Amino acid sequence: MAAAFFRILKRKINSAFYVTLRLFSYYPFFSYLHGRGEKINLTEEYEVDFTEDEKAFLKKCAASYNYFESDYGLGHRQKELSVFKLKDVTFLSHTGAILLNHKLIVESASSVTRLTETKAFRDFSLLFPHTYSYGVYTTIQHSHWADNNISHWLIDCLPRVYIITQLIKEPVTLLMWSGAHPYQKQMLEYLLQDYPHVKIKYISKHHKIRIANFYLPSFVAATFSAYLPIEVSQWIREKIWGGYGIERDNPKKRVYISRSKATLRRILNEQELIALLEQYGFITIWAEDLDYRSQIQLFYDAEAVVSSHGAGLTNILFAEKCHVLEFHPAKIMKAHYMLLSKGLGFNYTPIIGSHGDDRECYTVPLPEVTQWLHTNFNTIP
Incomplete structure (x- = not known):
């Protein structure tokens, strides 16, 4: 009974914070990269071919979600794998999202849907300003989605490591939440053990970090998909099997x-x-x-x-x-x-x-x- 009371009270407090802070423009609006920074492609996009039985099942899935078939199908086009080399970004350690020109970047959270459901967009969180003056940084963090969810961890986060290792050749520091579960830290270390130029830095979820040089890796799978190109999945499989x-x-x-x-x-x-x-x-x-x-x-x-x-x-x-x-x-x-x-x-x-x-x-x-x-x-x- 007491637990239910405190959950309700917490929701009301968060709602009050949200309304108050929105009035004072505390929460930034979002934007897309739109060609900002240098984009480096690893692969080009392509359509995934489906059998008639697979198409029929996708239609049933779309209907159960009240999605238009074409909208749902768009989630299964394999987008290009790439990194954006960006200047002067702000990294939000409680989500893994970034700010550019004071606007949240959709590509850093996978999609608008994911972004607007993160703490970066709607929840009050105390973030302490912190600046790294030197070095090059990147991330695969995708909170709250992958904090303790094996599906989001394996499908949303780890495939981004593949892109980082294939495209970034200079020394780079990968920022990761220090509260990650032991299996997550272990898997990450297995994937990076042959890439000494990529160092992991575990940080708390209470930092707003100004970064001069930042690589933003794309998400491999779309929001409603777990499709991974075979070169990505096989790389992950071999590293984890061996580790x-x-x-x-x-x-x-x-x-x-x-x-x-x-x-x-x-x-x-x-x-x-x-x-x-x-x-x-x-x-x-x-x-x-x-x-x-x-x-x-x-x-x-x-x-x-x-x-x-x-x-x-x-x-x-x-x-x-x-x-x-x-x-x-x-x-x-x-x-x-x-x-x-x-x-x-x-x-x-x-x-x-x-x-x-x-x-x-x-x-x-x-x-x-x-x-x-x-x-x-x-x-x-």
């Missing part, structure tokens, strides 16, 4: 990732589903019970992964080669892992369940699961 010492000759497994311990998107007929999957040699795993190295090893060993939609499915990035079966509640369908599978060249199948309750918990159609199993796995391993 964690992943064993590459283990027997292959068929894995069902249960969400029975989660609060959202639980499968209501899970016991019947598990009994069916076990007939085809699937084992049931709760990913939250494993440390991160064990999760990566599990997915590397998997020849098939079955799961309800959730951030943990991002770990298919570390599968060597696998079939992916993803369940969705009919009310809200998301194409992230279809697109991630597409970039990796994996066989992906979505199965749509019932509409679900207010927690998006739903029932899976077992005959469709049986058909998928029979088509792909005639024998038990």
Whole structure:
């Protein structure tokens, strides 16, 4: 009861701060780079080709979000990979966004939608002015989205490291939030261990830093997409596999990732589903019970992964080669892992369940699961 009271009080205080500080122009407006600075391209943009089944699924996803099909489709054009070499920017350490000429830069937060939902745009945060007079800086930080979300970390942040290492050849300091989780710091160090000219500087989330020379790497995936070009995903995979010492000759497994311990998107007929999957040699795993190295090893060993939609499915990035079966509640369908599978060249199948309750918990159609199993796995391993 007390916790609920304090949450309401906090929202009211934040709202009052927002209204008051907006009146005094505390919050900056946003703008785009529009050709400011020097743009250095690594790759050009291109269209991602889809099969008819993939197009049909994308239409269903768009409809569940009330997006126009063309608008949703635009999110799956692979944009060019690049860095902007900028002068005289202000870096906001609580979000990773930057200011240029007193305006927030959309490209530093991935999209307008993401920017307007960050603390940089709407929340009161105490930032202490701090100036670095010398050196060259960059960042991959994308808060609050990736602070403790493996999907945003692997899809939004780490691919930017690839761009930095491929395009920036001079000594550069990468600014990163000091409160990052141990697995995030570990992965970052694995990716950069062969690039000594890129140094990591961990800082608090209470700085407004004036930087004379700044490289802004582009985001690789669009806001509603997890598609990664194969050269990016393979670079990340090899670095992480090597860093964690992943064993590459283990027997292959068929894995069902249960969400029975989660609060959202639980499968209501899970016991019947598990009994069916076990007939085809699937084992049931709760990913939250494993440390991160064990999760990566599990997915590397998997020849098939079955799961309800959730951030943990991002770990298919570390599968060597696998079939992916993803369940969705009919009310809200998301194409992230279809697109991630597409970039990796994996066989992906979505199965749509019932509409679900207010927690998006739903029932899976077992005959469709049986058909998928029979088509792909005639024998038990």
